[in-house]
Structure formats: C-alpha cells, structure tokens
Amino acid sequence: MSVTAIGFIGLFALFAMLIFRVPVAMAMLAVGFFGTAAINGYAAALSVLGTETFEISVTLTLTVIPLFVLMGNLAGVSGMSRDLFNAAYCWVGHWRGGLASATIAGCAGFAALSGSSIASAITMGRVALPEMKRFKYDDGLATGAVAAGGTLGILIPPSTGLIIYAILTEQSIGRLFMAGIIPGILLTCMFLLAIAIVTRLKPEIGPAGPISSFKERIRSLRKAFAMVAIVVATIGGIYIGIFTPVEAAGVGAVLAFLVALSRKSLDRDKMTFVILQTLQTTATVFMILIGAHVFIPFMALTHIPADLVTFLVNLDVGKTGIVILILVTYIFLGTFLEGLAMLVLTLPVAFEVITQLGMSPIWFGIVVVIVLEMGLISPPVGLNVFVVKSVAQDVSMGTIFRGIWPFWIAMGVCLIILVAFPEIATFLPNTMFD
Numbered sequence: 001m002s003v004t005a006i007g008f009i010g011l012f013a014l015f016a017m018l019i020f021r022v023p024v025a026m027a028m029l030a031v032g033f034f035g036t037a038a039i040n041g042y043a044a045a046l047s048v049l050g051t052e053t054f055e056i057s058v059t060l061t062l063t064v065i066p067l068f069v070l071m072g073n074l075a076g077v078s079g080m081s082r083d084l085f086n087a088a089y090c091w092v093g094h095w096r097g098g099l100a101s102a103t104i105a106g107c108a109g110f111a112a113l114s115g116s117s118i119a120s121a122i123t124m125g126r127v128a129l130p131e132m133k134r135f136k137y138d139d140g141l142a143t144g145a146v147a148a149g150g151t152l153g154i155l156i157p158p159s160t161g162l163i164i165y166a167i168l169t170e171q172s173i174g175r176l177f178m179a180g181i182i183p184g185i186l187l188t189c190m191f192l193l194a195i196a197i198v199t200r201l202k203p204e205i206g207p208a209g210p211i212s213s214f215k216e217r218i219r220s221l222r223k224a225f226a227m228v229a230i231v232v233a234t235i236g237g238i239y240i241g242i243f244t245p246v247e248a249a250g251v252g253a254v255l256a257f258l259v260a261l262s263r264k265s266l267d268r269d270k271m272t273f274v275i276l277q278t279l280q281t282t283a284t285v286f287m288i289l290i291g292a293h294v295f296i297p298f299m300a301l302t303h304i305p306a307d308l309v310t311f312l313v314n315l316d317v318g319k320t321g322i323v324i325l326i327l328v329t330y331i332f333l334g335t336f337l338e339g340l341a342m343l344v345l346t347l348p349v350a351f352e353v354i355t356q357l358g359m360s361p362i363w364f365g366i367v368v369v370i371v372l373e374m375g376l377i378s379p380p381v382g383l384n385v386f387v388v389k390s391v392a393q394d395v396s397m398g399t400i401f402r403g404i405w406p407f408w409i410a411m412g413v414c415l416i417i418l419v420a421f422p423e424i425a426t427f428l429p430n431t432m433f434d
Helices: 003-021 024-040 042-057 060-077 080-092 098-116 117-134 138-155 160-169 171-203 214-239 245-262 267-301 304-313 318-333 339-356 361-376 383-389 399-422 423-431
Strands: none
Touching: 003 024, 003 267, 003 304, 024 042, 024 267, 024 339, 042 171, 042 267, 060 080, 060 098, 060 117, 060 160, 060 214, 060 245, 060 267, 080 117, 080 214, 080 339, 098 117, 098 138, 098 171, 098 214, 117 138, 117 383, 138 160, 138 171, 138 361, 138 383, 138 399, 160 171, 160 267, 160 339, 160 361, 171 214, 171 245, 171 361, 171 399, 171 423, 267 304, 267 339, 304 318, 304 339, 318 339, 318 361, 318 399, 339 361, 361 399, 361 423, 383 399, 399 423
C-alpha cells in the first residue's frame, strides 16, 4: 500500500473518531502513532511519540499557557469581570442594546486577562444574562452577544489560539500578541455596530437602560482599574521589550493573585477551583500539542500536504484568490470541526502555501484565529453556543443560533477588511522592541 493511501486512511479514521466525539488530542495521537508505525515501523512510531511528548513537556515557552490561564481564573473569582461589566454598563447602558454592548466590551476586557473563549463566555454570561433578562432583552440578542463576545478570548492577547499557532508554525508569541490587539479592537467595534444596527431595526429587542450619573461612571472606572492595570503591565511590557511573554505571564498571574488577596475573595474552595481549572485547561492544551506533533510528522510522511501545497500554489487565481479559497475552506470546516483540530489539520498545508506566496505569517495567524472564532458560533458544532446554553438553560438552541448571525456577519466583514488591509495586523509587531 502506498504512503498516500495510508495517509488518506488515517485522515478518514481521524474524521470518524471526531464524529464519535473522541477527544481531539487522543484522535490525533492514535492516528499519528499507528500511521507512522504503518509506514516506518513501531520503533520509529515509539521514538516519535516519546521524543515529541518530552519536547512539548519541557518547552519553556509553553509556560505562558498555565500562567495566563491562572491569571484569567484569578480574575474571574476576584470579581474583576463583574467590575468590568458594571463599568461598561455605566457608560453605554443608556444606549439601545446598551446591556448587550456592555457585554461585548466586558468580554473584550476579560479576554485580555483569560485568553480563553470558553472562560470569557461562561464568566460574562453568568454576569450579563440575568441583567439582560431583567431588562426584557430578546433572548436571541442576549445569548448571541455572550456567545460572540466570548470568541474574543482567542484573538485579543493573551490568546491560547495564538500561542498554539505560534508553537505549530515557530512564530514569535510576542509578535502575534501584538498583532492581535488592533484586529481585536476592530472586531469588538464591529460587534458593537452589529448591535446598534439590529436594535435600530427592532428597538424592542434591546431597550435602553437608565442613564448613570457622572459620579457612578467614575466610581465604576476606579473599580475596573485593577484589571486595566494588569493588562497594561503585561501586554505593554511585552510591546516595549521589558518582558518576554513568559515573564509577562508570570507578572500578570502574580498581580491577579495580589488583587484577589486584597479583595479577600480567595477562600479554600475558590483557590481549589482556580487550581483545578488551570490544571485542566493546561493539560488539555498540552495534550493537543502533543497529539499535533505526533500527527503532523505522519502527514508529512504521506506527502499529502506537499502535494496539496503544490496544487494550490500553481492555481492560476492570484495570491488573493488562493487566500480566499483557503479562508472559504476554513469557514466550511468550522461548521463541523472543533477549532483546534481544524488548526492542526490545515496548518501543514495552509501555512506552507502562505509562506511560499511571500505573505506575512503573523497576519495569517490573526486571520486564521478570526475564522476559528467564526467556527465557535457556527452551526451545528458552535462550541460557544453550547457553552452559553449551559448558562441560559431556558433558551432554546435555535434561539441562540438565531442571535449569533449579526455577529457572524460582523466577523466576515472584519475578515474582508484584514485581507484587504493586512497592515492592520502587522503594524504593531513591526514597531515593537524585540
């Protein structure tokens, strides 16, 4: 049997396991191991498994994952997420759809602490959904805002999605973090614009709230200051060259811990919750990376990625046409594949095509993450939709999916803008101190 045939059998087996809900990491690990064994023997497969597992486990750069996850979990239990939402609500709550807009702003701010879309959606959902229900917001708009706002967690740094992209493509984590800032702000603004449009067309779905006094607004900003200070210290420190990403993650985790202590919000139960959540998320990400580093060498042995790269590069549609083809494929895959699985499966081909075309790998990382965000709220998989459903159990899945479409369209518009003007993503990385 040819190596290409073995490769296609491996891909079929991988998709079959994903359909039957086998964890992504285990599916890639099994296919990569047995596929390598079928081509080069079990000795080679065991060598790859042992070597890649050890190398991932001792890679210093990956320390950013548990540290940033710890920072986000501490921010959640210390009440910083609620303070952020309250501050946003004081300033924009009197708009039509103001609570939904405050939710988006809160998600964007919390994303700068957590780096996780699921954590952002759950945390802000628990804070914002009861408030929107109290003010009689349409269930679709309320849940759609939480689901879409949560996706900002994998774009705005510190982003777990960008960290994984950096590891898989050997790019600078710091430069990718900087590249995510302006697109993250742009996407946040697009979400706010989407809310403004739908509430203008149907004012009853997002009624305006009471106007807060100037004193209340200033007081809310003071309460949210701790979170802003941590974000500025960590991300700003990376930008001006004071910290490496690992050092910034350590500083951020310590600052979040000190804030939690000063607020007396850490007891035994909450500390146990923070530690267990951090360990669970870290273990999940590390297993995915180990699985990817076993699966990708197997795919390289089959020559399938190389053949696809040659085919795409030789297409007579120009650079923009090839990029559009890649992104359309990503959007399609996002409707039924989990985001990180899609990233691992496609990067051996897509990244090689982009580099051969002479396009920026930093820009491509941001574009890919936005497409992953679209997948997080795309039916039928839409992981963030299921997360929001767990918080809003009285709202049907159909209602939540109906509510996400304005935000999904906003993501598409943001994607078009970034393809047309890639400098939006590359400007800050090109000005930072290395």
